[in-house]
Amino acid sequence: MKYLKTPISEEDIANLEVGDVVSISGYIYTGRDAVLPKIVKHAEDGTLADVNVDLQGQVIFHTAVSLAGVGPTSSNKLEIESSFGPLSRHGIKMHLGKGAIKPETVKELAENNAVFAVIPPVTALLGSQTSDIEVVCYPELGMEALHKIKVENYQAIIAAAQGKSIYDK
Amino acid sequence: MKREIIEKVANTLVRAGSTFREDQKEAYRKAISTENNVHSCWVMQQVLENALVAEKSHGPLCDDTGIPHLFIEVGKNRALTGQLMNEIKEGVREGLRRLPGRPMAIKGDDYARIDQSGGLDEDSGALAPSPFLIREVEDDNLLRLTVLMLGGGPAIRGITQRVFHKHSVQTVIDEIVNRAVPAVSQLGCSPCTLVIGIGRSQFEATSLMMEAMAKGDYNVQSEFERIITERVNESNTGALGLGGKYSVLATFAKIGPQRASGVRIVALRPCCCFEPRRASVDL
Numbered sequence: 138m139k140y141l142k143t144p145i146s147e148e149d150i151a152n153l154e155v156g157d158v159v160s161i162s163g164y165i166y167t168g169r170d171a172v173l174p175k176i177v178k179h180a181e182d183g184t185l186a187d188v189n190v191d192l193q194g195q196v197i198f199h200t201a202v203s204l205a206g207v208g209p210t211s212s213n214k215l216e217i218e219s220s221f222g223p224l225s226r227h228g229i230k231m232h233l234g235k236g237a238i239k240p241e242t243v244k245e246l247a248e249n250n251a252v253f254a255v256i257p258p259v260t261a262l263l264g265s266q267t268s269d270i271e272v273v274c275y276p277e278l279g280m281e282a283l284h285k286i287k288v289e290n291y292q293a294i295i296a297a298a299q300g301k302s303i304y305d306k
Numbered sequence: 307m308k309r310e311i312i313e314k315v316a317n318t319l320v321r322a323g324s325t326f327r328e329d330q331k332e333a334y335r336k337a338i339s340t341e342n343n344v345h346s347c348w349v350m351q352q353v354l355e356n357a358l359v360a361e362k363s364h365g366p367l368c369d370d371t372g373i374p375h376l377f378i379e380v381g382k383n384r385a386l387t388g389q390l391m392n393e394i395k396e397g398v399r400e401g402l403r404r405l406p407g408r409p410m411a412i413k414g415d416d417y418a419r420i421d422q423s424g425g426l427d428e429d430s431g432a433l434a435p436s437p438f439l440i441r442e443v444e445d446d447n448l449l450r451l452t453v454l455m456l457g458g459g460p461a462i463r464g465i466t467q468r469v470f471h472k473h474s475v476q477t478v479i480d481e482i483v484n485r486a487v488p489a490v491s492q493l494g495c496s497p498c499t500l501v502i503g504i505g506r507s508q509f510e511a512t513s514l515m516m517e518a519m520a521k522g523d524y525n526v527q528s529e530f531e532r533i534i535t536e537r538v539n540e541s542n543t544g545a546l547g548l549g550g551k552y553s554v555l556a557t558f559a560k561i562g563p564q565r566a567s568g569v570r571i572v573a574l575r576p577c578c579c580f581e582p583r584r585a586s587v588d589l
Contacts, residue, residue, distance in 0.1 A: 200369065203409055205371045208369035210459075211459060211494045236547065257349050257353060259355070260366050280426065294348075
């Protein structure tokens, strides 16, 4: 088990390999299909500060946040996977979700010293490891708004790092 | 409205969304004890531990708590009245609020519901259940409701389509396996339970698939079901796609009456690692 605390350093990410089991603690962002294209646009326009977002060393967890809890949605949905490259270029170090991603996405992660980690959809377990939930921007999207949450010991497997993928056959 | 019926239905929905049945737990234990891939083994241990925690807290197994689907069995001495259907729907509403279900009812007119521009209803109970599916049963005095909670991932990967069978069961099995392997691989939340209905129309095949989902048992596998499970598991997809021999824990299939024709309609749903999320109650 490798222990990571947000914001994650460049060195910590560079030391991760495919298949490593990691424990993640600290504040992380959550977002999925509806909000990620908007965050990408802010990143590319240089307006992240306008929506109170700082991506440096951060983790983005592909989940909704609702009364029912949190749990990963498929990261290979078009709007989510297309955010990997731009968000990594603007500071995101770890994309946290599930599902196989494309080879070109694996390459983009490596070029930006970022990784993709897979987290089991264990909502009941994650409930006791999640606190301090707040909406950061786009509250009109409800459970799909960009949230910031505090997590303690989220366990995940590194699925793509350094140009390699756990899904390579 | 009868409070007793509403209460029973609400409790049944909470049980469906929060509890693994004993045969389901046993299927996981068997898979964990024989899986050689350490990553897949770890994932299945987490899924089983999650189920034990959810059962204890009566909370959701997954944050996608699913759309309630209602399967009713009625014996000839019992009646499903409009009043009873309303009480069942009220029980569903209460159960969704108690679980709590993810508030994901889309507001607005036809167009707004399609493009989601009307926003979401904040009330978990606003999520409408699917239409009732009703089957007659041999037990004359039975009136049983099964609540199934169907998540979005399997709905994305499910396929209902014809198979030209060429008068060969093997052809039908081959086509099911050909469709199931990529569906399971792309689902993300494996190990799956494959659920299959084979009928004469899209409606009938899907109804049979729902019946298979409502009645299937991990300890009772026909040769047809076992062959499909074994062949899909040869894909080595494993839990969460991380590799390993348990891409599929079991297959539940229901084969209905068939048409004098060269075509069979096959409905296939790759249920996620928590499904079938179901619970039954006698009313």
